[in-house]
Amino acid sequence: MSLKIALIGQPNCGKSTIFNYFSGYKAMVSNFPGTTVKYTVSQVVFQGEEITCVDLPGVYSLTSTDPAELESRNYLLAGEADVILNVIDASTLGRSLELTLELMSLERPMVLALNMMDEADRKGIRIDAPKLSEMLGVPVVPTVAAAGRGLTELLETAVQAGHVGVRPVQVMFSRDIEEEIAELSDRLDPDQARELGLPWRFLLVKLLEDDPHLLAEVGRRHPGCLPIIRNHQKILAESHGRSPEIVISSERHALTVNIFEAVAKVTPSQKPTWRERLDWIATHKFWGYVLLLLVLTLFFQVVFRLGQTTENFLVGYLDQAQKLGGVWLGKDTLTYYLLVEGLFMGIFGGVAIVFPYLVPFLVGLALLEDSGYLPRVAFLMDNLMHLLGLHGKSIIPFILGYGCSVPAVISTRILESPRDRLVVSLLAVLIPCSARSVIIFALVAYALGPYWALGVYLFNLLVIGILGRISTMLLPEVSPGLLMEIPEYRKPTWHNVLRKSWYSLKDFIVVAWPILIAGSLVLSLLKFYGFDGHVNDALRPLTALLGLPLQVGTTLIFGIMRKELSLIMLNEALGTTNISAVLSHAQLLTFTIFVLFYVPCASTIAALSRELGWKQAGLAVVISLGLALVLGLLTRSFGALVF
Amino acid sequence: MLPLGLLAPGERAEVVELMLEKPSCQHCRCPGASPHSLCRLGDLGLRVGKTVEVLNASGAGALLVKVDEARIAMNRGVAMKIKVRRKA
Numbered sequence: 001m002s003l004k005i006a007l008i009g010q011p012n013c014g015k016s017t018i019f020n021y022f023s024g025y026k027a028m029v030s031n032f033p034g035t036t037v038k039y040t041v042s043q044v045v046f047q048g049e050e051i052t053c054v055d056l057p058g059v060y061s062l063t064s065t066d067p068a069e070l071e072s073r074n075y076l077l078a079g080e081a082d083v084i085l086n087v088i089d090a091s092t093l094g095r096s097l098e099l100t101l102e103l104m105s106l107e108r109p110m111v112l113a114l115n116m117m118d119e120a121d122r123k124g125i126r127i128d129a130p131k132l133s134e135m136l137g138v139p140v141v142p143t144v145a146a147a148g149r150g151l152t153e154l155l156e157t158a159v160q161a162g163h164v165g166v167r168p169v170q171v172m173f174s175r176d177i178e179e180e181i182a183e184l185s186d187r188l189d190p191d192q193a194r195e196l197g198l199p200w201r202f203l204l205v206k207l208l209e210d211d212p213h214l215l216a217e218v219g220r221r222h223p224g225c226l227p228i229i230r231n232h233q234k235i236l237a238e239s240h241g242r243s244p245e246i247v248i249s250s251e252r253h254a255l256t257v258n259i260f261e262a263v264a265k266v267t268p269s270q271k272p273t274w275r276e277r278l279d280w281i282a283t284h285k286f287w288g289y290v291l292l293l294l295v296l297t298l299f300f301q302v303v304f305r306l307g308q309t310t311e312n313f314l315v316g317y318l319d320q321a322q323k324l325g326g327v328w329l330g331k332d333t334l335t336y337y338l339l340v341e342g343l344f345m346g347i348f349g350g351v352a353i354v355f356p357y358l359v360p361f362l363v364g365l366a367l368l369e370d371s372g373y374l375p376r377v378a379f380l381m382d383n384l385m386h387l388l389g390l391h392g393k394s395i396i397p398f399i400l401g402y403g404c405s406v407p408a409v410i411s412t413r414i415l416e417s418p419r420d421r422l423v424v425s426l427l428a429v430l431i432p433c434s435a436r437s438v439i440i441f442a443l444v445a446y447a448l449g450p451y452w453a454l455g456v457y458l459f460n461l462l463v464i465g466i467l468g469r470i471s472t473m474l475l476p477e478v479s480p481g482l483l484m485e486i487p488e489y490r491k492p493t494w495h496n497v498l499r500k501s502w503y504s505l506k507d508f509i510v511v512a513w514p515i516l517i518a519g520s521l522v523l524s525l526l527k528f529y530g531f532d533g534h535v536n537d538a539l540r541p542l543t544a545l546l547g548l549p550l551q552v553g554t555t556l557i558f559g560i561m562r563k564e565l566s567l568i569m570l571n572e573a574l575g576t577t578n579i580s581a582v583l584s585h586a587q588l589l590t591f592t593i594f595v596l597f598y599v600p601c602a603s604t605i606a607a608l609s610r611e612l613g614w615k616q617a618g619l620a621v622v623i624s625l626g627l628a629l630v631l632g633l634l635t636r637s638f639g640a641l642v643f
Numbered sequence: 644m645l646p647l648g649l650l651a652p653g654e655r656a657e658v659v660e661l662m663l664e665k666p667s668c669q670h671c672r673c674p675g676a677s678p679h680s681l682c683r684l685g686d687l688g689l690r691v692g693k694t695v696e697v698l699n700a701s702g703a704g705a706l707l708v709k710v711d712e713a714r715i716a717m718n719r720g721v722a723m724k725i726k727v728r729r730k731a
């Protein structure tokens with residue numbers, strides 16, 4: 001059995017950064033609280049020993065609320081971990097220690113990583129690590145995960161803690177609470193804790209704290225105990241004049257304040273730093289939006305200019321090669337269709353048309369994510385989200401959706417209510433993911449200019465807004481207010497940005513590209529044998545309705561596999577890479593809008609049915625198809641008016 | 644005493660009371676008026692006795708407040724449930 005080390009900490013404390021350092025790049029690192037929603041496991045060989053590392057979703061406390069947090073809690077309570085590696089953001093030490101105290105009560109070997117020491121320094125917080133270690137009875141290792149500082153020592157310490165079996169000190173509450181715990185301990189049977197695999201004292205405290213999950217568990221096995229527990233809760237509540245969970249959480253808080261004051265010295269700097277000034281602008285009710293617009297415009301311009309230049313350059317060669325192939329092999333031979341139209345265009349279409357936009361888009365998104373600007377956008381957008389009747393937190397799936405719909409759907413786990421999860425998932429898959437962004441850039445921005453592309457994005461948001469409004473009317477529910485921590489601005493590290501972009505790009509290369517190539521081959525065969533005509537004929541009602549050329553039909557079918565496929569196929573179906581010569585502006589726009597909204601791609605449908613059930617996934621397919629039709633028609637009429 | 648939601652940007656105040664209404668949240672049964680919001684406040688470090696500073700307020704929308712070293716974005720509805728006393 002290899003040693004199992006579980007990383008746990010409050011959201012955005014740097015767990016994933018540490019985990020990745022140990023395990024190679026596996027977990028998502030973002031400067032956005034709550035991006036880890038599932039646990040990630042990795043095998044690491046360290047000093048000749050095999051170790052299992054587990055990255056758990058961030059939690060503020062062991063009183064879990066949303067499904068992502070519940071996952072961490074269940075993992076820890078199941079006693080799976082040999083060592084609990086508690087990662088703390090040293091710059092918010094006072095608050096973070098509350099979770100530490102809770103973890104200590106699990107009575108497992110434990111190690112504390114005091115991460116973000118650089119940030120603590122900057123904020124003028126000096127921490128006496130040896131003293132903290134002595135007070136808690138667990139080893140404490142200061143680290144700067146982003147720079148890789150202290151991490152080897154951390155792993156070493158954690159492994160050692162596992163072998164030696166470090167025991168944290170027992171957290172003692174004030175006398176009257178301890179008395180209640182002792183009395184409850186006399187009344188209940190310690191076997192109950194053994195049955196649940198929990199430390200006895202931990203269970204007692206949690207029961208007094210009115211923990212719904214454990215109370216239900218104990219109530220199911222030993223219904224007779226519930227009145228006894230309730231009685232002690234009542235005594236506690238009456239003597240303090242507050243509910244028992246507040247009594248105990250305040251107690252824990254008081255303990256952490258004492259620890260904090262004993263080990264930390266704070267000398268805040270007086271004059272506002274550039275970060276504070278920047279924040280004032282970024283969250284200002286007027287300048288905030290101005291900045292947002294500037295950032296977005298810059299983002300679009302850069303992605304588009306870079307993409308366009310590269311595409312022009314590469315597509316020229318692609319065209320020449322295709323013509324050359326036609327001359328060599330003869331235009332109507334099967335070899336030409338298979339090798340040139342199918343294989344060659346499939347392989348290099350991906351490189352020449354998708355890569356130029358995908359790469360800068362992914363790098364740009366990673367930069368934005370890591371800088372910490374996105375939570376500020378969530379703050380600015382809170383009003384808008386509430387107008388839609390959605391939780392402020394639901395901005396996270398929407399933002400992730402610009403990268404890829406699959407993580408967006410998975411991230412809806414951070415939402416507490418099933419209704420919110422349903423509505424947000426259905427809406428978030430309508431956000432143009434990087435694949436659809438490539439289509440927008442390569443078609444609309446290329447032919448009509450970048451501002452039209454921006455227009456498509458805004459139109460997309462408008463549609464989502466209207467749908468959000470409608471769903472609030474159909475499924476009314478008071479959405480809880482936004483309450484979110486806004487992390488520090490951080491200088492994105494190139495290391496992380498490149499890794500993250502590479503990670504997404506790799507997904508394109510290993511998953512999408514083979515599909516593109518296979519799809520391209522299939523289409524070339526269909527074309528050679530003249531079957532594409534049948535498919536196109538079958539789709540004639542659709543294409544005719546949208547005013548698109550007949551050949552476009554097949555590309556729409558392929559697009560369900562991967563959205564980029566529609567784009568590559570479009571070149572092939574129309575027999576040219578110079579699409580704007582064949583399609584009018586109105587047709588281009590209609591095609592883009594239709595592809596943007598219609599049926600989510602296969603992976604997204606799979607993610608939807610995993611998270612919500614296949615019925616809801618089916619619903620998403622039907623709704624989006626209907627929506628795409630309506631919007632496609634609208635765009636067609638709009639195009640007829642404008643162009 | 645006044646609700647945090649009524650402070651202007653730049654003002655500092657001490658938290659006097661989190662207006663906890665009857666238990667309503669089914670998951671953790673935090674005594675919040677809107678599910679979870681108020682039990683989260685404690686998690687984020689906002690408690691009675693703490694000093695808060697309003698950094699920015701976007702009109703009728705969300706507020707950005709600073710507590711200790713953390714910055715918290717909160718919706719005005721939540722901010723109206725937090726009673727504070729102004730500090731000079």
Ligand SMILES: Nc1nc2c(ncn2[C@@H]2O[C@H](COP(=O)(O)OP(=O)(O)OP(=O)(O)O)[C@@H](O)[C@H]2O)c(=O)[nH]1
Nearest residue numbers: 012013014015016017030034035036058116144145
């Ligand atoms: N300045 C500084 N930044 C750090 C340090 N460690 C991590 N970061 C940055 O902090 C941010 C959050 O890191 P993550 O590793 O994603 O945090 P996490 O705890 O896994 O967050 P969730 O997945 O949201 O729970 C990233 O932008 C990191 O680059 C550090 O020691 N110092």
